[in-house]
Amino acid sequence: MNAARGFPAFPPQRAGARFATSWWGRAWIQAMEDTSLDHGLLRKGRAYAKTGQVGPITVSPGRIAAVTESEYDTVVRVEQLTDAAWQRFLDQVAAKAGHIAALLDRDMPHDLVEAAEGASVPLLPAVGDLEPECSCPDWGHPCKHAAALCYQVSWLLDADPFVLLLMRGRGERELIEALQQRDAPAHVPARAQAAGMPAAAAFAMGVPPLPEPPPYDVVFTPPALEPDPGVDVAALGILAASAADRARELLLRGRLPELTEHQDHVRLAAGHDLPGGRADGLGAAVQAWRYGGADGLEALETPWTPPRQALARAQTLLEAGWEGERPPAVESWRNRWTLGSVQLRYGRDGRWYPFTDRDGEWWPAGTPERDPSALAAP
Numbered sequence: 001m002n003a004a005r006g007f008p009a010f011p012p013q014r015a016g017a018r019f020a021t022s023w024w025g026r027a028w029i030q031a032m033e034d035t036s037l038d039h040g041l042l043r044k045g046r047a048y049a050k051t052g053q054v055g056p057i058t059v060s061p062g063r064i065a066a067v068t069e070s071e072y073d074t075v076v077r078v079e080q081l082t083d084a085a086w087q088r089f090l091d092q093v094a095a096k097a098g099h100i101a102a103l104l105d106r107d108m109p110h111d112l113v114e115a116a117e118g119a120s121v122p123l124l125p126a127v128g129d130l131e132p133e134c135s136c137p138d139w140g141h142p143c144k145h146a147a148a149l150c151y152q153v154s155w156l157l158d159a160d161p162f163v164l165l166l167m168r169g170r171g172e173r174e175l176i177e178a179l180q181q182r183d184a185p186a187h188v189p190a191r192a193q194a195a196g197m198p199a200a201a202a203f204a205m206g207v208p209p210l211p212e213p214p215p216y217d218v219v220f221t222p223p224a225l226e227p228d229p230g231v232d233v234a235a236l237g238i239l240a241a242s243a244a245d246r247a248r249e250l251l252l253r254g255r256l257p258e259l260t261e262h263q264d265h266v267r268l269a270a271g272h273d274l275p276g277g278r279a280d281g282l283g284a285a286v287q288a289w290r291y292g293g294a295d296g297l298e299a300l301e302t303p304w305t306p307p308r309q310a311l312a313r314a315q316t317l318l319e320a321g322w323e324g325e326r327p328p329a330v331e332s333w334r335n336r337w338t339l340g341s342v343q344l345r346y347g348r349d350g351r352w353y354p355f356t357d358r359d360g361e362w363w364p365a366g367t368p369e370r371d372p373s374a375l376a377a378p
Contacts, residue, residue, distance in 0.1 A: 004060035005166060010152055012052040018374045019049070020154035022107045024124060024164065026350065026370055028157055031125040032142065032150040034309075039316040045147025046320050054148050055220040057156065061169045064153055068134075068145035074340055076146055077131040078152075081121060082171035088119040090178055100179060108161040123168065154342045238272045245271060288364040290355055299345040299353040300364060306346050314346065318372045328376070337372070344372050 020026045036042050048054065048068065055067040062080045067073060081089070092115040093099045099112045108123075116123050132146030142150065156163045162172040223240070225233045246256060259267065269282050270289040288300040311332075318327050331338040333338040343355040343362050351368035355374045369375050 002057050003171065005163070007057045007059070007156055009054060009056050009066075010049075010052060010155065013050040018369050018371045019046075019051055019151050020158055020370065022108070022158045022161075023110070024161060025154040025157040027124045028164070028372075029154050030350070031127060032130055032147065033313060034127045035130060036140075036147070037143060037226065038140050039312060041142070041144045042147050042313075043316050043320040044144035045142070046151055046317070048144055048148035049151035054145075054152050057149070058150065059153075059156070059163055059166055061166065064149060064167065066149050066152075068148060069136075072134055072136040072145050074143075074145045074149050075133045076149055077133065078125060078140070078167040081130060085121045086170060088122045089116050089123070090175075091174075092116050092119060092121070094179055094241065106160050106162075108164070123164065145257070147317075196260075196299070238268065241272060242268055257294055259294065262299060266297055267294075284361070284363050288353075291364050291367050292347070292351075295347045295349040295351070296353055296364065296368065299335075299347045299368075300355075303336060304348070305334050310346065310350070314352070314372050318376060320373065327373075339376050342376060344375055 020029050033042060053069050054074075055066060055070070057066045063075055063077050065073070065075045093103070095115075096112075099109060103111045113123050122129075130142075130150065132150075134143045134145045136143055138144065138147055140147075145321070153163075158258035162175075165172070165175060184324045223237075225231075225236060227233055266282055266285045266289050270286045284300060285297055288296040290296075290362060292299065315330075318330075327337045337344045337346075341357050342365075343357075345355060346352055347368060349368075351370050352372045352375055353368045355362040356365040357363075362374040366375070
């Protein structure tokens with residue numbers, strides 16, 4: 001039996017405060033916003049969330065609830081997973097030691113969610129999966145109160161992905177106990193070890209515990225290499241350090257993005273001092289990579305035309321961030337919005353990347369945000 005978890009009310013936030021920063025928190029907001037047909041109600045919901053109009057939040061299997069504006073009972077229901085679906089999810093978690101470590105570190109690996117989806121276990125909500133209910137007279141779906149509750153829940157999800165799993169039906173303690181039971185194989189008698197045993201009995205033993213993952217905070221030091229004719233020792237050391245970085249990323253995330261030759265060159269220049277002027281001309285590209293990786297580099301180099309719905313939502317967020325004041329005039333072209341000395345570029349990852357004018361050229365100016373008002377509002 002899962003006990004509900006209670007969370008204290010969030011205090012009023014600053015005008016430019018952003019909502020979800022984790023990718024799973026952003027997916028939660030995306031599911032809610034894509035369901036809405038009224039951007040005005042979403043704007044009001046964001047304002048309610050930021051100004052502390054939502055009371056303490058209770059999360060339990062299948063629902064989140066709060067009292068909003070001190071009088072309305074607001075609930076958002078989430079479909080719970082079946083017992084069979086939970087077993088398939090546990091299979092995916094137990095299949096890789098890094099998944100367990102990531103969850104305990106309050107992280108939700110991309111490949112775990114993808115593997116779960118491949119096993120027909122939807123962890124993240126999609127359009128239509130969130131069912132809002134509110135005692136207010138508003139007919140919106142969601143109303144501004146349910147939208148405010150969902151926006152604040154994204155903060156809870158950022159801090160602890162087990163909140164999402166609890167909504168889907170299982171609490172943290174129950175999940176950990178189930179995983180520990182899977183890691184404890186039954187005792188095998190010595191006679192059975194010597195003489196062999198039926199395959200069915202062997203498979204019934206379960207999966208033996210995996211070794212602990214290697215430490216991720218070890219700094220790699222390239223070996224000292226003696227100069228040799230025809231061998232660029234400095235470049236070789238950089239390649240060794242780069243390989244160690246990529247191996248650490250693979251251990252942490254379970255996968256590596258495919259990079260073009262240009263992207264990999266920029267990645268190397270961003271993380272290492274390339275010898276012989278090999279980073280010449282890459283200043284803006286290196287800065288973009290340091291702020292946003294491959295997505296940040298694409299925002300710098302490649303204009304594209306986003307869906308109208310995404311731009312309309314961003315316009316709503318921008319107006320809401322100015323809290324009643326008129327936002328500055330926006331000069332828009334494809335995925336690029338220019339507001340005076342600041343330019344915002346919408347990336348294919350759903351985030352806005354800030355740029356500033358430097359001698360007539362736009363240079364990356366900071367980390368991306370999902371909410372453009374967090375980058376443009378005063």
